[in-house]
Amino acid sequence: MSLLPVAEAQSRLMALATPLPTEHLAVPACAGRWLTEDVVALRDQPWADLSAMDGYAVRAAEWPGPWQVAAESTAGGPPPPLLEPGQACRIFTGAPLPQGADSILIQENAARQGDVLRGLDEALATGRHVRPAGSDFRKGGLLLKAGGALGPAQIALAVLGGHAALPVSRRARVALLSTGNELVPPGMPTQPGQLPSSNAPMLAAMLSGLSCDVVDLGIVRDDLPGTVRAFVRASEADIILSTGGASVGDHDFVRPAFVQAGGSLDFWKIRMRPGKPLMAGILGSAVFLGLPGNPVSAFVTATLFLLPLVRHMMGAASPLPPTAPATLAAPLPATGERDDYLRAFRTEAGIVSVTSQDSAATAALAMADCLILRPAGSAPAAAGDPVTVLPLA
Secondary structure, three states, rough: OEEEEEHHHHHHHHHHHOEEEEEEEHHHHHEEEEEEEEEEEOOOOOOOOOOOEEEEEEEHOOOOOOEEEEEEEEOOOOOOOOOOOOOOEEOOOOOOOOOOOOEEEEEEHEEEEEEEEEEEEOOOOOOOOOOOOOOOHHHHOOEOOOOEEEEEEHHHHHHHHHOOOEEOOOOOOOEEEEEEEEEOOOOOOOOOOOOOOOOOHHHHHHHHHHOOEEEEEEEEOOOOOHHHHHHHHHHHEEEEEEOOOOOOOOOOOOHHHHHHHEEEEEEEEEEEEEOOOOOEEEEEEEEEEOOOHHHHHHHHHHHHHHHHHHHHHHOOOOOOOOOOOEOOOEOOOOOOOEEEEEEEEEEEHHHHHHHHOOOOHHHHHOOOOOEEEOOOOOOOEEOOEEEEEEEEE
């Protein structure tokens, strides 16, 4: 089987997934989700011409006065009366302008003696310090598009648009399997040849910001029948995620166990480094993604495949990780026949690759805040050359 390009593998993985069903949730519970339908405004914002400052509502053409202060307008208070020529209305931020007024004379530029008001400093322009009705959005206008992420600003916009609930996808259910006889649970003493199981908590942490439910099914020993049973147990999830056992060694049982459990493999082996032995397929209604066992390989492939898969299933219009241009601060060697995803960090001078690019070097991984994408067959790069990075934070 030839090595699959990363972009093609990503596209094929997304094609395996079925969008999760929609549910309508109270707006505060929608943070971190993606909209499954467009959201339109149910009201105008602002609902009327409102004052942007504390001061006095007046006619700009009557500058600099005098005006007779004849009324008061407050946010949430009763509607102010119509202003007659030569009259002003004491007004506060967020309060509606009375009919007949077209500008706000801010209190710092006003001189008042009793109920007589005069303007100071610069002349007043029509519309000064006024938030016109509907200037933010109008009833029936598009507020948020389907596929958009719901963060704090989008939550505020939806509420101001009149919505108490929004259509979002159901939370993705991810079943996580860690394979390997050498693994022991975190915190347990390790004997020679043993290793703390770090991939599961790492992947759970990576998924924690995506509003999905992760069920850790624990450590699966290198045993074909036991691995088959683990796949069957995980098949009720939306995504089955395994780490380790994805290569072709005598003790790598993930691929044969997946097939024996009833799974259909779609692709295996990606033209990338680290992360070549990644595999994907379908088991029942669940999408299967088999990540390599080395922690760095698992991290990089999760960034490029797992997180986009979850975002895609939960309705994201743009599920793939964003890239950004950057400048190298140190040279890099030529690449071979696979795309390189180099762990790196940003400095004032530019991007610096971490010293160790070994796929098990977690100390170096912890230093990284981005990945440098170096396509297969790239020539050596010098300090000052442009590169493409995938930010990690």
